[in-house]
Amino acid sequence: MLASLYINIGNVYRAKLDYVNALKYFNQALTTYKTQSPIDYENLTDAYYSIAEIQYKNKNYQEVLNIVSKCYSTADTANQIYFDDVLGASYFMIGMNEQADNHYKKAIELSKQYYGQSIKLANAYTSYADFLSETNQFQKAIKNLTLAYVILQEQQKAFGTELSNYYLVEGNIYRNRTINTQEIKSFKSEKKQNLVRAIESFKNGLTALQIKQTSPETAEINIEQSRSLMDCIGLVKVIGDVYLEIALLDNENKGLEYTENLDYALNCFNNTSNLIQQARKEISNDESKIQLTNLQYQTISKIIETAFLAYNHSQTPKYLDIAFENSEQLKSSAVFDKISNDLAQENSLIPDSLLELEQKLNNMISNYSELQYQELSLDEPDSTLLNEYSNKIFSASRQRDELNRYMEESYPDYYQLKYSNSSLSLSEIQSRLNKKEAIVEFFLMEPTKDNNTQANKSDSLNVLYTFFITNSEIDFYKKSLENDDVKALEETFRFMSSTDYMFTHNEDAKRYCISSHRLYNFLIAPYEKDLEEKHLTIIPDGKLNYISFDGLLKTLPDTSNTIRFNELDYLLKNLNINYANSVNIFLKNRASKPKLRNQTLAFAPEYNSEEFEMTGHRYRLAPLPGVEKEVDAISKSVSATVLKSNQASELNFRKKSGQFDILHLAMHAYINDSLPAYSRLAFSQNADSTALENDGWLNTADIYNLKLDAKMTVLSACNTGVGKLQKGEGLMSLARGFLYAGCPSVVMSLWEVEDVAGTKIMTSFYKYLKAGKTKDEALRLAKLKYLENSNSRLAHPHYWMSFKCIGDNSPVYTSYDLYFFAILIMLIIAFSIDQAIRIKKARRNRQA
Numbered sequence: 001m002l003a004s005l006y007i008n009i010g011n012v013y014r015a016k017l018d019y020v021n022a023l024k025y026f027n028q029a030l031t032t033y034k035t036q037s038p039i040d041y042e043n044l045t046d047a048y049y050s051i052a053e054i055q056y057k058n059k060n061y062q063e064v065l066n067i068v069s070k071c072y073s074t075a076d077t078a079n080q081i082y083f084d085d086v087l088g089a090s091y092f093m094i095g096m097n098e099q100a101d102n103h104y105k106k107a108i109e110l111s112k113q114y115y116g117q118s119i120k121l122a123n124a125y126t127s128y129a130d131f132l133s134e135t136n137q138f139q140k141a142i143k144n145l146t147l148a149y150v151i152l153q154e155q156q157k158a159f160g161t162e163l164s165n166y167y168l169v170e171g172n173i174y175r176n177r178t179i180n181t182q183e184i185k186s187f188k189s190e191k192k193q194n195l196v197r198a199i200e201s202f203k204n205g206l207t208a209l210q211i212k213q214t215s216p217e218t219a220e221i222n223i224e225q226s227r228s229l230m231d232c233i234g235l236v237k238v239i240g241d242v243y244l245e246i247a248l249l250d251n252e253n254k255g256l257e258y259t260e261n262l263d264y265a266l267n268c269f270n271n272t273s274n275l276i277q278q279a280r281k282e283i284s285n286d287e288s289k290i291q292l293t294n295l296q297y298q299t300i301s302k303i304i305e306t307a308f309l310a311y312n313h314s315q316t317p318k319y320l321d322i323a324f325e326n327s328e329q330l331k332s333s334a335v336f337d338k339i340s341n342d343l344a345q346e347n348s349l350i351p352d353s354l355l356e357l358e359q360k361l362n363n364m365i366s367n368y369s370e371l372q373y374q375e376l377s378l379d380e381p382d383s384t385l386l387n388e389y390s391n392k393i394f395s396a397s398r399q400r401d402e403l404n405r406y407m408e409e410s411y412p413d414y415y416q417l418k419y420s421n422s423s424l425s426l427s428e429i430q431s432r433l434n435k436k437e438a439i440v441e442f443f444l445m446e447p448t449k450d451n452n453t454q455a456n457k458s459d460s461l462n463v464l465y466t467f468f469i470t471n472s473e474i475d476f477y478k479k480s481l482e483n484d485d486v487k488a489l490e491e492t493f494r495f496m497s498s499t500d501y502m503f504t505h506n507e508d509a510k511r512y513c514i515s516s517h518r519l520y521n522f523l524i525a526p527y528e529k530d531l532e533e534k535h536l537t538i539i540p541d542g543k544l545n546y547i548s549f550d551g552l553l554k555t556l557p558d559t560s561n562t563i564r565f566n567e568l569d570y571l572l573k574n575l576n577i578n579y580a581n582s583v584n585i586f587l588k589n590r591a592s593k594p595k596l597r598n599q600t601l602a603f604a605p606e607y608n609s610e611e612f613e614m615t616g617h618r619y620r621l622a623p624l625p626g627v628e629k630e631v632d633a634i635s636k637s638v639s640a641t642v643l644k645s646n647q648a649s650e651l652n653f654r655k656k657s658g659q660f661d662i663l664h665l666a667m668h669a670y671i672n673d674s675l676p677a678y679s680r681l682a683f684s685q686n687a688d689s690t691a692l693e694n695d696g697w698l699n700t701a702d703i704y705n706l707k708l709d710a711k712m713t714v715l716s717a718c719n720t721g722v723g724k725l726q727k728g729e730g731l732m733s734l735a736r737g738f739l740y741a742g743c744p745s746v747v748m749s750l751w752e753v754e755d756v757a758g759t760k761i762m763t764s765f766y767k768y769l770k771a772g773k774t775k776d777e778a779l780r781l782a783k784l785k786y787l788e789n790s791n792s793r794l795a796h797p798h799y800w801m802s803f804k805c806i807g808d809n810s811p812v813y814t815s816y817d818l819y820f821f822a823i824l825i826m827l828i829i830a831f832s833i834d835q836a837i838r839i840k841k842a843r844r845n846r847q848a
Contacts, residue, residue: 003032003043010050017230017279017295019054020288021401026050028394031387045075049082057230058291061090077114081107085127092131104128122151123162130169138177145169161228164208168235171201175242188249195242195249202242205235216271217243217264223275233275237299240268244306254313262310266322269303273326281419284404285397286334286704290729293333297727300326301445304465308478320476324426324467327443331539331582332729335740339588342742344417350407359705361400366701367692368392373678377613423584426474432587433471438534439583440527441467444542462486468527469583470534479522488515493546497751501798509563512797513553520552520571528554535776535809537578537586545731546722548750548801549577550783566787566795573784578776578809581730581739589744589808600640601660602631605648605667605684605696619670621682626755627666630716633763634664637770638813650683651694654706662812663710663743666762669717669734676724676732677701681717703737712745712775712812713738716762718752735806745775745807757799761786765803769812776809 010025030047033040052067068083075083084107091100104127111121125148132141148166156163175198179190206214209227213219216236223232247261276296283289303326311319345355372389375381408415424432433439443465462481468474479485495512498504523544524531538549550572557568571577580586606628607621631642641660643652648667657663668682677700685696700723715735723733730736735748747765749758761782768778786800 003029003036003047006032007047007050014050014054015229016282017276017292018283018288019057020285020291021283021397023051023054024394024397026054028390031390041074042076042079045071045079048075049079049086052083052086056086056090059093061093064090077110078120081110081120081124084110085124088127088131092134097135100131104131117151117154119151119155119162122148122155123165125151126162126166126169130172133169133173133176136176136178138173141169141173145173159208159210159227161209161231164205164228164231164235167201167205167208168231168238171198171205171238171242174198174201175245192246192249195246199239199242202235202239206232209235216240216268218267221271221275223278229275229279233272233295236268236275237272237302240265240272240302240306243268244302247306247309259310259313262306262313265306266303266310266319269299269306270322272299273303273329284401286338289334289337290726293330293729294727297330300330304443305445305463308465308476311476312478320474321426323465323476324441325423327441327465327467328423328582328584330443330727331441331541332585332736332739334729335581335736336585338740339585339742340420340422341418344414347417348411348414350411350414354403354407358400358403359707361396361403362705364396365393365400366699366705368396369701370678370692370699373675422588424587426469429469429583429587430471430474433469435471436534437470437537438527438531439467439469439537439539439586440524441469441539441583442523442541442544443467444544446542464522466523466526468530470530473530475527477526481522485518485522488518489543489547491515492519492551493543496548496551496797496801497546498798499752501796504796506562509565510559513557513559513563513568516551517553517556519547520554524549524552524571531575535576535578535774537580537809539580539582539586540730542725545725546750548797548804550780551797551801564792564795565797566790566792572780576774576776576780578774579804579806581736581806585739586807590810599660600634600638600662600664601656602634602640602642602664603648603653603667603683604628604631604642604644605682606645607668607682607685610685621668621685624666624668624755626759627716630666630759630762631664633759634766637763637766638662640664646684648684649686649694650696650698651686653683653698654693658707658709661709661711663708663713663738664716664762665714666716669715669720671719671723671733673724676726677704679723679732679734681715681720681734700732700734700737703734704740706741708738708741708743710743711808712747713743714747714762714765715749716747716753716758718749720748722750739807743807745805745809747775747779747803747805749802750804751798751802753802754799757786757794758802761800761803772811772813774809774811775805779803779805 006025006029010022010029013019013022013025026047030044030051033044033047048067048071052064055061055063055067064086068087072080072083084103088100088103088107091097091103104124107124108121108128111118111124115121125144129141129145129148132138132144145166152160152163152166174194177194179187179194181187181190203214206216209232211221211223211232213221216239221232221236223229243261243265247258247265250258250261273296276292276299280289280292283292304323307319307323307326310316311323368389372386372393375385375389408418429439445463445465447462462485464477464479464481466475466477466479468477491511492515495508495515540547550570552571553569554571554574555569557563604624604627607623609623610621612619612621628644631640631644634640635642641656643649643656653665665681670680670682672678672680679700681698683696683698686694713735715738717734720734723731723736726732733748735746738746761779764782764785765778768781769775771778773781783800783803787795790799
């Protein structure tokens with residue numbers, strides 16, 4: 001009974017597009033079935049299929065093959081049919097079409113043999129027809145689809161997901177079928193007719209799902225009564241795709257129909273995005289939200305592409321607003337949700353006891369997840385312990401979800417604040433910028449990985465969209481990136497971050513100069529004149545997150561001579577550069593600034609070559625002699641509490657970090673790309689401690705659960721700004737953890753920092769901060785000072801370019817200039833008073 005309940009709950013989560021929680025419940029059901037005696041293999045196979053289906057939806061096709069291989073031979077006939085269907089789809093997605101064809105045919109044979117003219121057989125025919133259509137076998141596709149239709153007319157005449165799927169495949173056949181003519185006008189005419197018929201089929205699919213409004217191009221879609229949210233989203237989006245195709249057929253003339261079809265496409269895409277956003281409100285944990293963002297990416301890419309075409313044609317501001325608003329939706333959306341949630345909790349009537357319970361459950365999930373991760377890292381993990389940890393995580397996660405639902409239902413003010421649309425419009429953003437600020441936001445539309453399908457074969461180029469914003473102007477650019485542009489990006493990062501920087505050859509330096517100058521030309525040069533005397537904030541996207549824009553070259557040096565790194569024309573020399581996750585997060589963090597105490601807490605652990613294992617590799621905590629010098633030098637510039645050696649422990653950080661405005665962590669960091677939540681900072685190691693809170697390792701997952709009041713965190717450690725690149729979130733780095741925990745500004749590193757250079761830059765950075773400089777300017781001046789005092793070898797970009805300032809770039813300290821002017825004004829006032837007294841006395845003396 002319990003396992004069946006888990007399956008049912010998992011199905012509810014799947015219907016809500018929360019595949020992360022669905023998978024947790026299906027896995028819990030699988031574990032429960034395995035422990036029963038005797039084992040019910042039919043139920044066990046049902047659980048395996050549910051898991052395989054979710055993995056397919058998450059595009060983990062190889063995992064689907066692995067799961068099915070475990071249980072296909074023992075599966076009942078019904079599940080074998082389901083397995084053949086998902087195997088056919090998975091093999092097709094990885095390009096193994098012969099295997100896919102065999103499994104589709106097998107599903108048809110089994111359905112015929114055991115179920116006759118049934119819905120199962122209709123579904124098998126439809127799936128095979130879809131595969132045949134995608135592989136350009138249109139006559140065979142139509143034959144199989146006709147066989148499916150005959151059955152559906154008998155058993156599912158009006159409504160049903162199988163009928164809806166039939167219309168989806170029918171529409172795709174119309175959309176993709178070959179047109180045999182070389183005459184352009186005839187081709188466009190016939191193509192348009194096919195696309196119009198495709199739209200009719202897709203709308204029939206919406207009707208089969210019992211959607212009341214089946215014209216997403218002109219009306220808002222309501223899905224309260226829908227038979228399948230996922231199928232509805234897919235149909236609405238594909239209708240938008242087809243309207244965009246129709247518009248592009250008229251790309252040369254750009255008449256009234258062109259604008260009309262672009263509007264229709266935009267309305268469909270907006271409906272799709274809104275449906276996904278509605279589903280997002282039902283989801284509480286960040287892992288699920290990130291997974292949903294992956295689904296939303298393709299839709300938002302289409303919105304921006306379509307809005308650009310419409311804006312470029314008409315120059316109507318609403319299209320620019322639409323494009324920017326959607327670009328922002330895919331910029332650290334989980335971090336933005338966390339900020340909105342924290343503000344909602346602060347300004348609502350939720351009791352502290354409930355917030356403390358939420359924090360307790362978050363910590364419990366984090367701790368047991370870490371124990372589970374550590375156990376799985378062993379050569380022979382203990383299955384009993386793994387089951388115990390899994391049950392604890394599952395139980396705490398369920399309690400947390402129930403608590404979140406209770407808070408949203410019982411405290412309407414919290415719900416309203418949490419889900420209110422608090423994002424800023426372009427005009428509001430402009431009003432908040434001063435005349436010395438400029439923002440550049442990038443949206444990098446990358447090729448989809450599922451290029452084995454017809455619908456995706458047009459999406460095979462990298463396209464870069466750029467929004468340039470000041471308080472007086474807004475520009476919107478598009479550039480299709482050539483292969484050489486992408487190679488330049490990769491070459492620039494490779495050179496900057498290479499561990500072989502001490503052995504750089506002149507040919508390598510020349511390639512770097514050419515690549516970084518090429519990047520400058522298409523990333524910055526289009527608005528170069530508008531950036532004079534401005535502070536630039538960059539919102540990167542995709543692979544641009546890995547680039548330090550400081551090192552882009554404005555002019556190309558003479559590559560026939562030896563490259564001297566200290567003489568290159570870096571962008572750093574002309575511009576203050578700051579970074580942010582999104583414009584909305586940047587301005588939200590800047591809006592509220594409580595009075596600062598300006599107290600710094602600095603950590604400098606001592607390492608004794610301790611060895612540890614992570615992701616199957618052994619590492620050694622090499623001593624960092626420069627970190628103690630670094631924190632000592634910083635304490636001479638600013639008021640600081642310095643914890644060194646054994647005092648620089650994880651436990652002390654957990655106890656004290658909430659009491660300081662500035663946190664400075666000079667230590668090793670280790671990045672786990674496969675599981676970003678377990679990237680870690682290395683405090684002083686405590687081999688005697690059995691408590692996770694004091695084992696010397698602070699994971700990203702631990703940081704997420706901290707409540708920080710600090711206004712700036714400096715991660716003077718290796719690789720703190722890199723991690724797995726996640727659509728809609730950016731880099732899943734340690735630095736992101738601190739932003740998520742409530743710290744509005746982080747200084748981080750993109751690669752391993754050389755000890756001596758890092759100490760020099762950090763020392764200067766704090767001196768300039770103390771002088772009242774903004775964070776980005778202080779970091780820029782510190783780098784320039786390092787360059788001025790370095791020879792060509794030590795001026796290699798690897799030494800000084802790693803550090804980036806992300807988030808709120810406001811000054812931390814009051815400028816010395818303000819003190820000077822205050823003293824000057826006081827002296828002027830005192831002088832004036834003194835003169836007035838003297839004049840008064842002089843008058844009295846004359847009168848006497």
